[in-house]
Amino acid sequence: MKVEVRDLCARVHGTPLLSDVSFRLHERELFGLVGPNGSGKSTLMRCLAGLRRPSSGRVLADGEDLAWMPLRTRAQRIALVEQQADTTDRLTVRDAVELGRTPYLSPLRGWGVADDMAVGDALGAVEMAGFATRHWHTLSGGEQQRVHIARALAQSPDLLLLDEPTNHLDIRHQLSLLALVRDLRITRVVALHDLNQAMECDRIGVLHGGRLVATGSPQDVLDEALLAEVFGVTATRHRAPDGSPRLHFSHAL
Numbered sequence: 711m712k713v714e715v716r717d718l719c720a721r722v723h724g725t726p727l728l729s730d731v732s733f734r735l736h737e738r739e740l741f742g743l744v745g746p747n748g749s750g751k752s753t754l755m756r757c758l759a760g761l762r763r764p765s766s767g768r769v770l771a772d773g774e775d776l777a778w779m780p781l782r783t784r785a786q787r788i789a790l791v792e793q794q795a796d797t798t799d800r801l802t803v804r805d806a807v808e809l810g811r812t813p814y815l816s817p818l819r820g821w822g823v824a825d826d827m828a829v830g831d832a833l834g835a836v837e838m839a840g841f842a843t844r845h846w847h848t849l850s851g852g853e854q855q856r857v858h859i860a861r862a863l864a865q866s867p868d869l870l871l872l873d874e875p876t877n878h879l880d881i882r883h884q885l886s887l888l889a890l891v892r893d894l895r896i897t898r899v900v901a902l903h904d905l906n907q908a909m910e911c912d913r914i915g916v917l918h919g920g921r922l923v924a925t926g927s928p929q930d931v932l933d934e935a936l937l938a939e940v941f942g943v944t945a946t947r948h949r950a951p952d953g954s955p956r957l958h959f960s961h962a963l
């Protein structure tokens with residue numbers, strides 16, 4: 711999916727959360743969204759998902775204004791995994807992932823083999839197939855996070871929005887999740903706090919005080935001046951033994 715965000719503003723009781731945000735997402739790119747706490751990442755993610763109406767401005771998905779897209783179409787095309795996703799229902803892991811297929815079901819189109827396959831593939835992708843019959847509320851935070859991601863994958867979206875998806879995950883599951891996300895052939899936006907993980911995105915956008923202050927390749931954008939100005943840290947750039955660019959943070963300013 712191609713996305714165009716035009717002059718987007720979001721306000722709560724007159725307080726601006728996002729101001730004049732404009733950028734494009736290219737077909738099948740991996741776009742990292744970074745910024746300090748409270749800079750507006752989650753708010754922008756919800757606008758991209760169509761869950762929050764902008765106060766002004768527009769989000770166009772393949773040229774179509776999200777505000778007018780039928781709910782069912784939007785649910786088939788866009789999946790969001792929020793930071794504090796939770797459920798109070800007594801669901802099994804498989805039930806939770808099956809919810810991702812809801813936008814495809816109707817009185818005329820019941821559950822079928824394709825749905826079973828989508829759910830099985832999604833559980834396998836996040837290494838949770840062995841947990842299918844476990845109750846959701848018995849899972850650890852990291853396991854719950856992986857199930858949420860499986861639910862989003864089962865949705866078979868064209869745009870996948872992940873808000874800090876590596877939260878709660880141990881280092882092996884962080885790396886395997888990022889590899890999985892990197893290999894998906896759909897448009898992806900990932901909000902990240904780990905700027906070295908952001909270095910692996912195709913492009914990134916930096917939010918600061920509700921404004922998008924930079925977009926471009928991570929190597930071009932995350933220079934020492936921006937890291938000091940936006941994140942308030944001193945950092946140096948170096949190369950890992952495999953040649954990939956890395957940031958080393960020394961102290962808070």
Ligand SMILES: Nc1ncnc2c1ncn2[C@@H]1O[C@H](COP(=O)(O)OP(=O)(O)OP(=O)(O)O)[C@@H](O)[C@H]1O
Pocket residue numbers: 722727745746747748749750751752753754
């Ligand atoms: N409903 C609301 N009412 C008032 N302020 C809000 C509301 N929702 C969000 N905010 C404020 O908007 C700002 C942006 O919040 P948002 O959650 O988008 O930031 P974030 O970049 O995702 O932060 P974090 O990195 O801490 O998750 C914050 O200062 C937050 O307190």
